Amino acid sequence: MAEQAAEHIGADALLTRVGALFHDVGKANNPNFFIENQAPGSLNTHDDIAPKKSAAIIIRHVTDGVQLARKFRLPKRIEDFILEHHGQLITRYQYNKALELASKKNSEVNINEFRYPGPNPRSRETALLMLADGVEARTRAQRPHNEEDLRTMIRGVIELAQKSGQWTIPN
Numbered sequence: 001m002a003e004q005a006a007e008h009i010g011a012d013a014l015l016t017r018v019g020a021l022f023h024d025v026g027k028a029n030n031p032n033f034f035i036e037n038q039a040p041g042s043l044n045t046h047d048d049i050a051p052k053k054s055a056a057i058i059i060r061h062v063t064d065g066v067q068l069a070r071k072f073r074l075p076k077r078i079e080d081f082i083l084e085h086h087g088q089l090i091t092r093y094q095y096n097k098a099l100e101l102a103s104k105k106n107s108e109v110n111i112n113e114f115r116y117p118g119p120n121p122r123s124r125e126t127a128l129l130m131l132a133d134g135v136e137a138r139t140r141a142q143r144p145h146n147e148e149d150l151r152t153m154i155r156g157v158i159e160l161a162q163k164s165g166q167w168t169i170p171n
Contacts, residue, residue: 002125002132011124019081020129022074026065026082033057035140051098055091055114062086062116084126085133086116087166120166130166131157 006016027034033045033054049057065082095114102109121127134157144150 001135002128005128005132006125009124009128011128015077016125016128019078019125020132022065022069022078023081023085023129023133024061024065025068026061026063028068029064030057030061034061051094051101052113054097055094058091058094059114059116080122081126081129083117084119084121084123085129086118087120087130087161087164088118089116089161089164089166090114091116127161127166130161134161 002020003013003017005011006013024034062082062085066079069079069082090111091114095109095111098109098114121130135154138153138157139150142149142153144153
């Protein structure tokens with residue numbers, strides 16, 4: 001998806017494709033904590049742990065990915081995809097779960113404990129991957145029933161990235 005978008009806007013499609021192949025390499029260190037690696041109908045491993053710990057495991061795939069990229073001497077440009085594909089977004093599922101638990105305990109939640117380290121996308125290619133990755137994740141979670149639902153969901157991903165200030169991309 002990101003590669004096709006890159007072709008459409010005149011960005012580097014090959015770089016986008018390679019970046020897309022490597023962006024989640026850090027998930028290899030904790031594969032069972034990511035929904036795409038969980039068997040359908042199995043228990044979600046995140047349901048049994050505190051939201052803060054769950055978020056830390058999810059977020060760590062970025063830093064784990066960078067460590068692997070450096071270990072295997074991947075080009076810096078590929079490392080950018082690993083670092084930037086979530087920008088400084090938050091792990092919304094875990095954050096919302098923490099808010100729900102905090103309201104029951106009358107306590108507060110530090111949003112920064114649920115925030116990816118970033119940086120925000122600094123190229124068109126990494127921004128496209130952020131959007132494609134977000135659409136894929138939302139599709140897995142919401143399972144749109146028709147084209148209209150899918151288009152609404154895609155607009156939502158784009159609007160979330162815009163509203164949360166993920167655009168620091170030069171023209």
